Amino acid sequence: MLNPFRKRKSRVPRATFFLAVDAWIDSTLYEAGFRARERWENITIFFRRFRVKGWRRGLIELLSEGFTMGTAGSIVLLALALPAFEETAKDWRSQGDYAVTFLDRYGNEIGQRGIIQRDSVPVDEIPDHVVKAVLATEDRRFFEHFGIDFIGLARALSENVRANSVVQGGSTLTQQLAKNLFLTNERSMERKIKEAYLALWLEWNLTKKEILQLYLDRAYLGGGTFGIAAASDFYFNKGVKELTLAEAAMIAGLFKAPGNYAPHINLPAARGRANVVLSNMVDAGFMTEGQVLSARLHPATSVDRAGAETPDYYLDWAFEEVKKIAPRNAPRSLVARTTLDMDLQKAAEESLEFHLRQHGQAYRVTEGAMVLLETNGAVRAIVGGRDYARSQFNRATRALRQTGSSFKPYVYTAAMEAGFTPDSIISDAPINWGGWMPRNYGRGYAGRVSLAAALIRSYNTVPVRLAKEHLSIPVIVEKTKAMGVESELNGHKTMVLGTSGMTVMDQATGYLTLANGGFTGSRHGVTQLVTHSGEVVYDFSRDAPEPRRTVTEQAMAAMNSIMVQIPETGTARRAALQGIRSAGKTGTAQAYRDAWYVGYTGNYLAAVWLGNDDFSPTRNMTGGSVPAMIWQRVMAYAHQKVELKPIPGIDKPFLDTAPGTVVAEAGEGPDEPARPSVLSPRTTGFLHELARAFREAPALELPPAPEALSSL
Structure with missing residues (x-):
C-alpha cells in the first residue's frame, strides 16, 4: 500500500518552482515596462x-504638410513619367544612319x-556668335540649371502676366530636346510632366555640350530642314562656320516658330525676329549694343527659295x-523613288485647309489628316496636319484616334465570311451585353x-448583336489585323463601335x-x-511580298455592294x-471628338480624319459633314482626266447610263481647278528606261568639226 504523504511531498517543490517562474516573469515585465516608460519620459x-x-x-x-503633400505629389508625378522612360531604352541617339534623297513618282x-554625320558640325567648331544667338533666345541660363530652370520659369511668368499674353516660354533647351527626341506636340499636363522628367534624365546622362549638340x-x-547646318545651307547657301552675326540671329529666331519666321516665306517677319534675337543677346550680356549695331543696320537676306515646297x-x-x-x-546614302503625286498632294492639302477655314470655327475643330492611295496600293499623298512648321507630329501615321462607326465594315466583313449576306435579316432592338446597352444615333x-x-x-x-451572338471579339480582331491594320486594338466589346484607337494610315490600309x-x-x-551610282538595291515589284487574299471574293463583293449605297442613300x-x-x-x-470618312472608287481611296489635338470635343461634327x-x-480633282475603273464586285464605275469609258467632269467649278494632264505610269516607266539606256550607252566619238564651223 502506497504512502499518501510521499506523493504530497513530491508536489511541493514542483509548485514552488512554477510560482518562482511566474514571479520572475511578472517582475521582468514590470521592470521592462517601468524602464520603457522612464525612457519615453526622458525622450x-x-x-x-x-x-x-x-x-x-x-x-x-x-x-510639415507641404513636405507630406510634396512627397505624395512626387510619387504621382513619377508614376505618370514612368511610361516616358521606356522611350529611353530605344536607340534615341540615332537619327537613322541613312541619308536619303527622295523623288516623286515622275x-x-x-x-x-x-543626317550625314560630316554635316553635323561639332559645337566647338561653331562660331561663338552663333551659339550665343541661340542660347540668348532659347535658354540663356543653359549652363547653370539642371534641366529645369525655375528662375527662368518665374521670369517668363512675370513677363507674361505683365504683357497679359504669352510672350516668353518657360521651357529650357533641355526640355525642348526631350520633346523632340521622345514626345509629341500634344498639349497636355501629362506630356509636360514627362518632358520635365526626361529633361532631368538627359542632364544626368549627357554633358551640356552633348545636349547642345543634339x-x-x-x-x-x-x-x-533639320539642324542648324542644314538651315544654314538652305537659307544662305553657306556652311554654319561662315554665318555672319545677322544671319546667325535670323536662324536663331527660327527655333521658336519656323513657320512664322522662315525668311524664304516672310522676310520682313524674319528680320523683325532677328532683331529681337540681337536684343536678347544684349540683354543676356553676351554682346554689347555696339557689337550688334552693324547686324541691325544690315539685316540678312536669304537665298530665294520661292516655290520650294516639300511634302x-x-x-x-x-x-x-x-x-x-x-x-x-545597302549603302547608307540612297535615292528613293516614291509613289508621291505632287498634284494630288497639293490637292489634298488644299481641300483640308479650305474646309477647315470654312467650317472649323463653326464646328470647333482645328486639325485634320488625310491619306490618299491608288487602289493598287501606291500611297499618293499624306497630310499629317495643317502646318508642318508649327507641328511635325504626323497625325496621319502616328495619332491613334477612335474610329466610331467607320470600324463597322470590319465587323460586317467578318460576318460576310461567316455566312451572312447583305439580305440576311437581323434585329435592330435594345441589347444588353454585360451591362453595356448601346443605342442608335437617333x-x-x-x-x-x-x-x-x-x-x-x-x-x-446590329454590329453589337453580330459580335455577341454570331461572331466574337477575337474573330473580329483577327479579321481586322488580317486586313492590314497595325494599330493595337483594345479587344473590348465596345470595340465594335469604334472605341479602339487607329491611325488614318491604318484605316486607309484596311479599306x-x-x-x-x-x-x-x-x-x-x-x-x-x-x-x-545607279545600282538598284530594292525594287518593290521584285522584292516585296506578293499581296495575299484575306477576304474571300464573295464577302468582298457583298461588302462593296453595300458600301456603294452609303454615299448614294446613306450617311x-x-x-x-x-x-x-x-x-x-x-x-x-x-x-464628337473624332470624325471620319473613308471612301474609295475603282481608282483611288482616301481616309479623312478631323478632330483636336487635345481630344476636346467638336461641336456636333459627324463624319458625314x-x-x-x-x-x-x-x-473630284483626282478623277479628272483619268480612265475610270469599276469597284471590285460592282459592274460599272459610273452612275449614268453612258456606255464605255468616261472622263470625270466633276470639279470644274472656279473653286476646283482642273487637274493637269499627266503621263500614265506605263509611259513614265518607258521614259525612265529610255533615259537609263542613254546614260549607260558609250559616248559617241564625233569627227572633228570643219575649220569653217570651228571658227564660229
Missing part, C-alpha cells in the same frame, strides 16, 4: 526643448531626310519606310432589318483590302531604292461624286 522631456509656439508652430505645421526631287542637330528650322509629312513617313525595307548591306430602333440596311443607316445595335478585290499587302510608298451623301460610283463609310467617335466634303473635293 519626451528631450523633445520638449524643440517645441515652438505662436507663429513658429504655424510655420512648422505648414512646412522622278522629280522632292526632299531629303537623314539640340542644334535635331531642331526643325523650316523649309524641310514633309510624306517624307517623314517614307523615311521610316526606307529604314524598314533597305537591305542590311435613339430609335428599326426592328428586323437586313444587314445592308443596318450598315447603310449605321445602326449601332484598301475591299477596294483591291480582297487582297492585303499592296500598300507601299517606295518603289525603288537606288545608290548614287455619306455629301461625299457623292458626280457621275462616279464610290463606296465608303462615315464615323463619329464618342462626344466636313470629312465627307473634304473627301469629295479631293476625289
Whole structure:
C-alpha cells in the first residue's frame, strides 16, 4: 500500500518552482515596462526643448504638410513619367544612319531626310556668335540649371502676366530636346510632366555640350530642314562656320516658330525676329549694343527659295519606310523613288485647309489628316496636319484616334465570311451585353432589318448583336489585323463601335483590302531604292511580298455592294461624286471628338480624319459633314482626266447610263481647278528606261568639226 504523504511531498517543490517562474516573469515585465516608460519620459522631456509656439508652430505645421503633400505629389508625378522612360531604352541617339534623297513618282526631287554625320558640325567648331544667338533666345541660363530652370520659369511668368499674353516660354533647351527626341506636340499636363522628367534624365546622362549638340542637330528650322547646318545651307547657301552675326540671329529666331519666321516665306517677319534675337543677346550680356549695331543696320537676306515646297509629312513617313525595307548591306546614302503625286498632294492639302477655314470655327475643330492611295496600293499623298512648321507630329501615321462607326465594315466583313449576306435579316432592338446597352444615333430602333440596311443607316445595335451572338471579339480582331491594320486594338466589346484607337494610315490600309478585290499587302510608298551610282538595291515589284487574299471574293463583293449605297442613300451623301460610283463609310467617335470618312472608287481611296489635338470635343461634327466634303473635293480633282475603273464586285464605275469609258467632269467649278494632264505610269516607266539606256550607252566619238564651223 502506497504512502499518501510521499506523493504530497513530491508536489511541493514542483509548485514552488512554477510560482518562482511566474514571479520572475511578472517582475521582468514590470521592470521592462517601468524602464520603457522612464525612457519615453526622458525622450519626451528631450523633445520638449524643440517645441515652438505662436507663429513658429504655424510655420512648422505648414512646412510639415507641404513636405507630406510634396512627397505624395512626387510619387504621382513619377508614376505618370514612368511610361516616358521606356522611350529611353530605344536607340534615341540615332537619327537613322541613312541619308536619303527622295523623288516623286515622275522622278522629280522632292526632299531629303537623314543626317550625314560630316554635316553635323561639332559645337566647338561653331562660331561663338552663333551659339550665343541661340542660347540668348532659347535658354540663356543653359549652363547653370539642371534641366529645369525655375528662375527662368518665374521670369517668363512675370513677363507674361505683365504683357497679359504669352510672350516668353518657360521651357529650357533641355526640355525642348526631350520633346523632340521622345514626345509629341500634344498639349497636355501629362506630356509636360514627362518632358520635365526626361529633361532631368538627359542632364544626368549627357554633358551640356552633348545636349547642345543634339539640340542644334535635331531642331526643325523650316523649309524641310533639320539642324542648324542644314538651315544654314538652305537659307544662305553657306556652311554654319561662315554665318555672319545677322544671319546667325535670323536662324536663331527660327527655333521658336519656323513657320512664322522662315525668311524664304516672310522676310520682313524674319528680320523683325532677328532683331529681337540681337536684343536678347544684349540683354543676356553676351554682346554689347555696339557689337550688334552693324547686324541691325544690315539685316540678312536669304537665298530665294520661292516655290520650294516639300511634302514633309510624306517624307517623314517614307523615311521610316526606307529604314524598314533597305537591305542590311545597302549603302547608307540612297535615292528613293516614291509613289508621291505632287498634284494630288497639293490637292489634298488644299481641300483640308479650305474646309477647315470654312467650317472649323463653326464646328470647333482645328486639325485634320488625310491619306490618299491608288487602289493598287501606291500611297499618293499624306497630310499629317495643317502646318508642318508649327507641328511635325504626323497625325496621319502616328495619332491613334477612335474610329466610331467607320470600324463597322470590319465587323460586317467578318460576318460576310461567316455566312451572312447583305439580305440576311437581323434585329435592330435594345441589347444588353454585360451591362453595356448601346443605342442608335437617333435613339430609335428599326426592328428586323437586313444587314445592308443596318450598315447603310449605321445602326449601332446590329454590329453589337453580330459580335455577341454570331461572331466574337477575337474573330473580329483577327479579321481586322488580317486586313492590314497595325494599330493595337483594345479587344473590348465596345470595340465594335469604334472605341479602339487607329491611325488614318491604318484605316486607309484596311479599306484598301475591299477596294483591291480582297487582297492585303499592296500598300507601299517606295518603289525603288537606288545608290548614287545607279545600282538598284530594292525594287518593290521584285522584292516585296506578293499581296495575299484575306477576304474571300464573295464577302468582298457583298461588302462593296453595300458600301456603294452609303454615299448614294446613306450617311455619306455629301461625299457623292458626280457621275462616279464610290463606296465608303462615315464615323463619329464618342462626344464628337473624332470624325471620319473613308471612301474609295475603282481608282483611288482616301481616309479623312478631323478632330483636336487635345481630344476636346467638336461641336456636333459627324463624319458625314466636313470629312465627307473634304473627301469629295479631293476625289473630284483626282478623277479628272483619268480612265475610270469599276469597284471590285460592282459592274460599272459610273452612275449614268453612258456606255464605255468616261472622263470625270466633276470639279470644274472656279473653286476646283482642273487637274493637269499627266503621263500614265506605263509611259513614265518607258521614259525612265529610255533615259537609263542613254546614260549607260558609250559616248559617241564625233569627227572633228570643219575649220569653217570651228571658227564660229
